[in-house]
Amino acid sequence: MQSTTSVNAASSFKGNALAAFSFLLWGLMPLYYHFLPNANINELLAFRILFSVPFMVLVFVLMGRKLPSLSQLRADKRSVLLCGLASLIMCVSWYSFTWAITHGQVLAASLGFFINPLFAIALGVLFLGDKLTAAQKMAVVLGTCGISYMVYSYGELPWLALSMGSFFALYGLCKKFIRFDSLTSVTVEALLLMPFAAIYLLWLWSSDQSVAISAALSGETSVLLLYIGSAPVTLMPLVFFALAIRATSLSMIGLMQYIEPSLQFLLAVLLFNEHFDQVKAVSFALIWTGLLLCSLEALPALKHMRHMRHKFRATRHPH
Template sequence: MKLRNNGNLLAVFAFTFWGLLPLYFSLLSSADVFEILAVRIIFSVPIMLLAMHFMAATHTPIKTLLADKKSLFLCFLAGLCGLISLWAFTEASSRGDVLAASLGYFINPLCSIALAVAILGERLSWAKKTAVVLAVLGISYQVYSYGELPWLSLIMAGAFAVYGLIKKYIKFDSFMSITIEVILLMPLALIYMGWLYFSGESDFFSTTSAQQLLYIGMAPAVLAPMILFSFAVDRASLSSIGLTQYIEPSLQFLIAVLIFGEVFDQVKLISFGFIWLGLVFCILEATKVIKSKKRVLN
């Protein structure tokens, strides 16, 4: 079986790449976060266009794309939400707070659940209700102990959950949607880079060639897992892919504690513990659903 046809394996690779991204971001720890994101967007456009060509992705006529103004607008909104989430992730990773990034992605499924109830009117199972309550308790304990909300984690999780919700209403396929998102955001990125260049505040234009390559490498580093994930969604059930998503924050957690030596104190242990316990309930429920579907198919 070809790799690109194995949805579950593709999802594992995608979330593994995402989980390892803090290691790459640490190489640009002194760079301006907004400049990192701007360069990433600019170089993402040619990469996505080449990927669409060589991977034989669905080619929708330009006229058809331009006619669907609603989907184009939603692509722009989705791109902004994805950019906000990536900003929070990059900010956390570059300033040595990978635990915040890990917490954000552990919270993300629970934010998606909350949006599904509030916007889509979905009903929660007992496992999901329990997970949401435990997550609220975990975050509340952290707020009580530290005296502040884990803003980066919440922004990262909330923005990415909204990104996923918006994508449900876009009529283009996921691959085309990602391409349009970066194309629509590119003018903003070019304006920002132009302002930095003419004001003499750009690190990208004044740094070494090696550092510039690290900036440019951000584009494929972020896009590679997104492309793999887009193929995975088309080739595997969302329930099975949903179980693999915890690879990402788990890897980030291990990187934060074992490689970067971030402090994992008692407060974070209890806070993460509440959230982990809730996710265990969700995983057990999802596993049960997958097994029951297999029995029906057999």
């Protein structure tokens, strides 16, 4: 019994560390895209899709895993179709996110990921039959109030944040119905879009409209490398997250996911000097309050995990 407990605790600790590291990488991502101000987002998305495939192949090789075979994909055509749908949904979310952080809107990106759990809760109720707890109901109400106050004050919807949050939640919902493991599904998603990305990049090159290739031909190879690097930079945290989710609890994942938008918020205000006015302060405060209530509700799960960790340490260092 002690041996099993030790293994479970060790696995949980490893999962927590991997999850925290993945959210840390996601949170620091604006620092990378800060070197691509006013980037051509269409071309950047195409490069990201095209070079995702060789990167994922490398991940499979390094992990000693076999790549998904054609027979495996044919055996579950429904999951392949859902991977196609998930890839299109992710494109919208990623496009919005990348546009935001390359056009001085890191605060909008932060807001998008802060409100993402609220969209995820709503989708869970609508499509998965989830029941809301009291804290989740309050979080939805407060989040709605925060967005409504911003709309009332600015006279327009925060489209970037809403598109990021909603489409990322839709992506998560879609993944619930895909029977492939996380790494396989990410690879299939990239494979399905790769031909379209390649054709688009060839068209840009042939019509002399490619920003990255033109820069490289002019001697600025760093721009091309940054465009290509968008694939591993965005996929590395996803790989760590895929490994983490198998070894830790969803409650811990839910709590740690706020590392990402919190870092982006700090970068936007402290490093990029984005304007943080009273309207944003009130809206963020309402959303943060709701998320704090959900986090406090998950504390019993954290206490259980701490108890398991103490047991693990006791078995390693018996008195």
